[in-house]
Amino acid sequence: MNALKSILLVEDNTEDVELTLAALEQHKLANQVVVTRDGAEALEYLFRRGKYAGLPEGNPALVLLDIKMPKVDGLQVLRNIREDDKLKMIPVVILTSSGEERDMVESYRLGVNAYVVKPVRFNAFIDAVKELGVFWAILNEPPPGSISRRC
């Protein structure tokens, strides 16, 4: 069972999106990534509303979620996911620059699966993203109802 699963990256910062994709690219994971640029867009995607209204059913195998974003922040997105019956089983990993304790505590309280502080050093960042991608998109069995995107 080696099929690649889709990943939803929620990140407002262009540079971060590019660096994250570059990191995933090095491990051939980039093709499975859907990028949304803020919390509101992420929720539209997950609930198939607005410009994502026509999407076929199925949840991403993993959501990589930034916290500090315009419109709707990451913690609110996490809260909505956990409150929805269809979405609440999706694995969510917070990927953020903030090492603040209160963010970490609040995330775990809302039921996040992992909390990763983005390392300043690029090499360390690449390692972190790689491990995340490999674990969640390849090793981990997603809950039923997740969609796979093949190349």
Next chain:
Amino acid sequence: MKIRTKLALLVVSLSAVFLAVLLVWRHSEKNRAELLLRDREREKSGFFDKIVALRGASLQMLAYDYTFWDEMVRFVSTGDRTWAVQNIDASLSTYRANASWVYDTSGRLVYFTTDLPDTSARQMPLPPGVFRTFFAREHFAHFFLPVPAGLLEIRGATIHPSSDEARKTPARGYFFAGRLWGLDYLEELARLTESRLRIRPGSAAPQGADNAAREAGVIAFFRPLAGRNGRPAAHLEVEIALPIVQEINRLSKQEFGLLILFGSVMLAVLSIFLMHWVSVPLGQLSVSLNEENPAILSRLQNHRSEFGDLAGLIVRFFEQKLELVNEIGERRKAEEHVRTLNEALQLHATQVEEANKELESFSYSVSHDLRAPLRHIDGFSELLQKDAAAVLDGKNLRYLKNISSSAKKMGCLIDDILTFSRMGRNEMLKTKVNMTHMVNEVIQELREEMATRHIDWQIGALPEVEGDPSMLRLVWVNLLSNAVKYTRPRERAQIEIGCTQENPGEVVLFVRDNGVGFDMQYVEKLFGVFRRLHRDEEFEGTGIGLANVRRIISRHGGRTWAEGKLDSGAVFYFSLPQWKRVAV
């Protein structure tokens, strides 16, 4: 009831008792006077009666002697006027009589004589037929007869011969002698009996003497003067003045008056002194207490009496009260001041809290927003290096590396300043901390760094202190890693950790090394944020460690200081409050 009223009542009741005693005394005096009066009355009236009887005796004797005489028997039958003038008329002055009548047995007037100018008594209104019945039982008669000149006392007797001593034989005639109770006679009687006499005509008994007269020491009584028919023809009113009784009454009245005066004066004096000694001081005390005015007592408190003592106490009480009131006022003011200060402090605390929140959100932004661009700089220079390594020369590659290391350095600075900020605002969890354990643990952690080094550790006895363990741990990490770092040039590093106690309740811990030391003129810069005395190439570091130490220690209520000499090692000290066993 007020004392003043009670005192007044006391005085009034004393007056009443005194008056009652006086009245009782006066009553008994009167009784005594009355007894005396009665006694004197009895004596006087007896005396009076005797005198009157004595004066009347001559008239009685006249009637007795002239009717027991043979010549008189003969005269009744002869009517010899010459004998009558010689014997009967002459007897009037001898026996002090004023008139004489001689009747024969048939009731015919044989002879009448009088020395009175008024001769209306010539016909004694005795009907001639009554003589026999008049003298039926007695041979003598005695009665009074009112005549125009006054009242005549009349004594009569039956006439008998001298041989008939017992007057057994029938009467040979009737003889009457009269004496006028005129003014002269009454005056004489009055003189003899020391009395005042008055004839009160009429048969009815007059009213007795009034009390007023008795009070004045005058006794009065009446003597009925029997008329011809036995009923009183008049009454003799007798008034006898008793000067001794009058005197006694006068003296008694005087005494009574004097006693009343004496009593009144005594009571007045008593009242005045009671007022002066009790009522007035009491009133002053009461008014002073009621009006809360001690000035009223200024004179009273100098008195050497219980009231003076009391006044002194009250004045002192008011002084103390005033002091207390002032003190309370001052205390209120002080409390008001404290409250104002507290409010200001509260406001200040709120402002500080707001500033802290702002600082927190600022440092949150720093941690999130400032690190992101750094990560991007590093990320893209890394990507560039990877992609363009083949086309770049050595110099350009070095530039790229410099970009990376600068970004890394900046990341470290940001992390340090975040830590420093957290040290300032994180809540402290104070507990008992064993310094020996903590120091040994920290040294264990530094082992890796010291793997190639030769270090002599000298660890003295360390105390238990009260503090936040994670913060104190950071203090030791900073101080010990500094000691290790700055002894790097030494072949044999010597690091000593110890404790001294200078003040009670406070311990001083120190870390001494034989490292590169420092110039004492820069000593205060050591503890500043990002202040360094060495270049990065000599000793790496951001310059935040000692700033953190100072901040943590000062939050524990301690001090931090250092001693050093360039190239001869350094000592870093910090003080902490000692762990108090009783505080557990």
